[in-house]
Amino acid sequence: MTFGSDQMNLLSISDLSPQEIGAILDRADDLKARRGDPSARSILAGKSLAAIFEKPSTRTRVSLEVAMTDLGGHTLYLGKNDLQLGRGETLPDTARVLSRFVHGIAARVYDHKTLEELGRHAAVPVINVLSDQEHPCQILADLMTVRERFGRLSGLKVAWIGDGNNVCNSTIIAAAMMGMEIVVASPPGYGPNRKILDHADRLGGGTVVVTDPVKAVSGADVVSTDTWVSMGDEDDAVRRVEAFRRYQVNADLLSHASDGAIVMHCLPAHRGQEITDEVMDGPKSAILDQSENRLHSAKAVLERFLV
Structure with missing residues (x-):
């Protein structure tokens, strides 16, 4: 790496x-x-x-x-x-x-x-x-979307809920570079790569990694998620879906975010797994703008x- x-x-x-x-x-x-x-x-x-x-x-x-x-x-x-x-x-x-x-x-x-x-x-x-x-090109679109909604990047809190995958990695690095706070909530064994976290630290970040999604989302301005089973992980799909069940971005979880929070998902989404229809199609969703x-x-x- x-x-x-x-x-x-x-x-x-x-x-x-x-x-x-x-x-x-x-x-x-x-x-x-x-x-x-x-x-x-x-x-x-x-x-x-x-x-x-x-x-x-x-x-x-x-x-x-x-x-x-x-x-x-x-x-x-x-x-x-x-x-x-x-x-x-x-x-x-x-x-x-x-x-x-x-x-x-x-x-x-x-x-x-x-x-x-x-x-x-x-x-x-x-x-x-x-x-x-x-996935750097995805993250540039994400940053663009966040800046459109809030007028800034620095000082915002991002909550990443779910798999510590490639999009999560780029989000962690970008947050460190642009002065954003980031908390990642993943099941044990599915968190972000240690080398990614160390790299972000060297760039001035201080990523917090937790297993409690409520803790991550508390006060967040941006709540971001992705599929639980990325391309290449299909053989582990059954175990992953079971491990991630309490990491769904739903109305209850979103209630812990800030009042003006937005929800993001890089797509494609598995509706009813990592995110509910109510949230994905709801007023806090920035997913189509992000796309x-x-x-x-x-x-x-x-x-x-x-x-």
Whole structure:
């Protein structure tokens, strides 16, 4: 597990500085406000993005492809059966060859080491659009949504309820970078990775990890959750669902949050498991705004790395 500032690639949210995150969010706000402005089509005119997808996707694929189109660029969707990797071509060779054709590579992969190897050998920027370690593009959309609702990030309390997964990891790191308090509530054995917590501490955070979801949500401004069974964890599904039963985000749990709290979920949601219909479709839900902001933040990221 590696971290650090990589100015060419976006593999971890900490490859950006807090100032760069702020600038990307500002740009995303601007692009959202003037969507449909024909002048935006000149931003990435003539640029191509190779989008490698080892995992299925709705929001990530659609947001990337529409973002590139809105900015005048072109996306090549490359599923797991569309490349010669399955026939033995190496990642370094794939990275070197794609670098001769395209201006950037976005990859949605199982193993974060795949991204690191692509990043080492590609001569163009590599963007993490999901790995088992982090999901930085999701977190930028989340931060954008929180800032839209509260007008700020610093000083807010985030409660993460559920699995200490890749989205949780990036949330922890981003909270440390942007001056947000974060409390994670997970069942024993399913909390965030110790190396993620240590990395966040070095960035100035102080993540609190508990097993009591009520304690985590108490006074929270943002209540965030995700599926209990991520892609790749299907073999452990029965045990996970049992372990997470009391970590459902429902009206009773949400009653312990601050009066103006919002609820977030990166989707897809398993309604009736990690979140109830009442909360997901209720007045505190920011989930659809959060989903839409994947598009606008993706535009700002693509402009930052491909121009």
